[in-house]
Amino acid sequence: MSKKILVLGGAGYIGSHTYVELLESGYDPAIVDDFSNAEHKVIERLKALTQRDVRFYEGDCNDAAFMEKVIGTEGDVHAVIHFAAFKAVGESVEKPLKYYENNIGSLLVLLNKMTAHQIPHLVFSSSCTVYGEPDKLPVTESTPRKPAESPYGNTKQICEDIIADCVRSKAAIKAIALRYFNPMGAHPSGLIGELPIGAPNNLVPFVTQVAAGVREKLTVFGNDYPTPDGTCVRDYIHVVDLAKAHVKALEHLSHLNESNHYDIINIGTGEGNSVMEVIKTFEKVSGQPLNYVIGPKRDGDVETVYANADKAKQVIGWTSELTLEDGLRDAWRWQQSLKEEDSQ
Ligand code: UD1
Numbered sequence: 001m002s003k004k005i006l007v008l009g010g011a012g013y014i015g016s017h018t019y020v021e022l023l024e025s026g027y028d029p030a031i032v033d034d035f036s037n038a039e040h041k042v043i044e045r046l047k048a049l050t051q052r053d054v055r056f057y058e059g060d061c062n063d064a065a066f067m068e069k070v071i072g073t074e075g076d077v078h079a080v081i082h083f084a085a086f087k088a089v090g091e092s093v094e095k096p097l098k099y100y101e102n103n104i105g106s107l108l109v110l111l112n113k114m115t116a117h118q119i120p121h122l123v124f125s126s127s128c129t130v131y132g133e134p135d136k137l138p139v140t141e142s143t144p145r146k147p148a149e150s151p152y153g154n155t156k157q158i159c160e161d162i163i164a165d166c167v168r169s170k171a172a173i174k175a176i177a178l179r180y181f182n183p184m185g186a187h188p189s190g191l192i193g194e195l196p197i198g199a200p201n202n203l204v205p206f207v208t209q210v211a212a213g214v215r216e217k218l219t220v221f222g223n224d225y226p227t228p229d230g231t232c233v234r235d236y237i238h239v240v241d242l243a244k245a246h247v248k249a250l251e252h253l254s255h256l257n258e259s260n261h262y263d264i265i266n267i268g269t270g271e272g273n274s275v276m277e278v279i280k281t282f283e284k285v286s287g288q289p290l291n292y293v294i295g296p297k298r299d300g301d302v303e304t305v306y307a308n309a310d311k312a313k314q315v316i317g318w319t320s321e322l323t324l325e326d327g328l329r330d331a332w333r334w335q336q337s338l339k340e341e342d343s344q
């Protein structure tokens with residue numbers, strides 16, 4: 001019998017890609033999502049992509065009674081992957097309580113339920129945002145965390161600490177927090193990808209929307225940083241590689257003998273690319289020029305951050321395989337498929 005995995009936030013961008021990789025690795029995943037930042041058609045697209053029915057529960061992971069019902073219905077749950085969180089940095093500054101309540105509340109509900117139902121494994125979505133502007137590059141997992149720049153970033157730090165405390169208290173939970181660098185790209189099938197609601201905050205979906213004519217131009221946030229070309233540098237990780245890292249993390253947890261474990265692992269490529277490099281690479285893979293202007297710096301932006309991803313290789317046997325070109329090509333294919341859908 002395949003092991004049951006609950007994917008909280010499984011209709012979202014990273015969650016939906018992870019759902020596919022879990023299935024391909026022989027697991028039996030089920031999605032839990034309130035569709036507050038995802039569309040129902042993701043489920044239909046997942047069915048088309050996997051040629052299988054999709055088991056999903058619609059509701060709020062912050063609602064303990066709902067989660068109780070989900071876990072009761074599922075039965076023997078092997079692991080939970082927790083993606084369900086709000087992630088808009090700017091909004092978190094305006095509505096901090098919404099972020100603290102949802103992102104921390106849902107983790108508390110989950111840890112309580114995991115303990116009560118003896119669910120042993122957890123993979124948690126954290127972010128390189130916890131490193132802030134690092135003093136030394138590339139960042140390793142022991143690079144000190146910096147005070148969070150936003151309530152969103154703070155929720156990631158607090159959630160990491162909550163899991164660490166729980167494990168320290170000898171709760172029977174084995175957990176890994178994955179610190180994602182900058183996820184981008186889409187499934188090569190063109191069937192799933194990022195579905196930003198409103199204007200995207202992140203670079204790659206903004207680029208593809210400009211290229212598709214949905215938005216007029218991209219503003220590059222500053223070009224006088226002390227970097228080789230003056231624009232900010234990030235570690236762009238293909239979402240399919242990122243999804244696979246969750247499967248590897250689960251496998252690693254399942255093989256541990258101890259019943260109580262917590263670790264933190266960076267998930268990035270280990271390479272930094274500037275905003276201008278992203279634009280130039282996009283122009284190359286799409287074969288068309290991108291309309292962009294140089295604008296002022298964005299408040300709170302970090303100049304350069306990229307991962308040392310050695311620990312992921314050593315501990316869970318994962319390394320990224322896909323390139324920036326692959327990611328931009330896949331993101332562009334996905335954007336074009338959305339456009340076709342709109343015109344039908
Ligand atoms: C942002 C979040 C981070 C979160 C991550 C998730 C902020 C300050 N940080 O990271 O907490 O974990 O997303 O993916 O929002 N850029 C432009 N023009 C644009 C958009 C972006 O020049 O229209 C530049 C940014 O200045 C940055 C790079 O592109 O240098 C990447 O930006 P973005 O995709 O927003 O990611 P981060 O800022 O790294």
